[in-house]
Amino acid sequence: MKNRFKNLMFLAVLAIAFTACDDSNDPVPAPVEPAVSYIVNYGGYTNDKSTITSFNKETATATNNVYELINGVPMTSNAQYALSYNGKVYLMGNNADQIFWVNDETFEQTENALTTDIVKPRFAVATGNYMYVSCWGGDVWMDASVSYIAKVNLTTHTVEKKIALPGGPEGLEIVNNKLYAALNYDDKVAVIDLGTEALTYIQLPAGNIPSYFEKDNSNNLYVVLGVAYGDATTQTGIGYINTTTNEVEATYALDGVSSMAYVNIMEPNDDFSKLYVMTSVMDANWNVRGSIAVFDVASKSFESTNLVDGVQGINGVDFYNDRVFCFISNGATAKGKAITYQTDGTVDIEFETGIAPFMLFTVED
Structure with a gap:
């Protein structure tokens, strides 16, 4: 994924845990430095806010409510995405709309969130001293012109510029100083030259809406292809974009590619020889059930057998520690699982x- 990171020292949580349990004057045992990754739990849009779960790959144990344990207060927004960059973990929050960040070694939030010119943030990428955030800007499903890219100065933590981008930008990627934006309300990928801010488009097969990218070892892009709202096209799958020519070289059909997950619909393994792609459908009782398909990068084809099938509540896929992680949502009020x-x-x-x-996510190198 965009965030292929290093292991984070989870000292703060362990220190809090030891302090809370130790009522004597005995010395507190020195905490170890486990190999930790973090899971973002969205919460419920109208009730519970997001939480963070840590996972220690060495002991195969998880700790919930990490942000609250360290900061002493719960999160105040629903995190749509997390980006680790230059010593901080940035979280894109909606309801309330904001970007907030924590120190990547302590997980402490010591500064106020950025709320000015941030409306319905979705995704983020960064290069140099800037972070680019896809923002829907309001009710983009009613008026596609309200969306934009927020150019965030990471020194001042202010939105230096709003780059107008109609169509509801969702997933982002940067290749050769160009920002690629998947438009959630159009069958195009927008390409913005970060030097000149000139805007061009890559046309996708009619009716296919893009959502998220994965950048391969040659800096070309795989893109998730869904179905445009109100369009008769029903075929979904993934596409392959040559970033030298900015053309869609091929598409690979896969029924049921999810449009219900927030971010992690597609995830590569460590050497990018496989792509794990989530599919899902909603049954008559509004239950989400899905599978994880496997795309072989060398043969450019989906394997005949899915990795797993029939997973109820499937909500995302990831790859970490030589394992495929499948995230399960049990609704907007119940605990989920991995x-x-x-x-x-x-x-x-x-x-x-x-x-x-x-x-x-883990913390970047």
């Missing part, structure tokens, strides 16, 4: 998370 699979589909471990888990 299930990890070996690459042959064998169930590895299962653990509880916060409400509606959807993505995993």
Whole structure:
């Protein structure tokens, strides 16, 4: 994924845990430095806010409510995405709309959130001293012209410029000083030259809406293809964009590619030889059930057998510690869970998370 990171020292949580349990004058044992990743739990849009779950790959144990344990207060927004960059973890929050950040070694938030010119943030990428945030800007489903890219100065933590971009930008990627933006309300990928801010478009197959990218080892892009609202096209899948020619070289059909997950619909393994792609459908009782398909990058084809099938509540997929993580949502008020699979589909471990888990990150190198 965009955030292929290093292991984070989880000292703060352990220190709090030891302090809370120790009522004597005995010395507190020195905490270890486990290999930790983090899971973002969206929460419920109209009630519970987001929480963070840590996962220690060495002990295969999870700790919930990490942000609250360290900062002493709960999160005040629903995190749509998390980006680790230059010593901080930036979280894109909606309801309330904001970007807030924590120190990547302590997970402490010591500065106020950025709220000015940030309306319905969705995703973020960064380069140099700037972060680019896709913002829907309001009711984009009613008026596609309200959306934009927020150019955030990471020294001042202010929106230096709003770059108008109609169509509801969702996932972003940067290649060769160009910003690629998947438009959630159009069958195009927008390309913005970060030097001149000139805007061009890559046309996708009619009716396919893009959502998120994965950048391969050659700096070309795989893009998730869904179905445009109100369009008769029903075929979904993934596409391959050559970033030298800015053309869609190929598309690969896959029924049921999810449009219901927030971020992690598609995730590569560590050497980018496989792509794990989430599919899902909603049944007559409004239950989401889905699978994880496997795309072989060398043969440019989906394997005949899915990694897993029939997962109820599937809400995201990730790859970490040589395992495929599948995130499960049990609704907007109940705790979710994560299930990890070996690459042959064998169930590895299962653990509880916060409400509606959807993505995993560690801290960047």
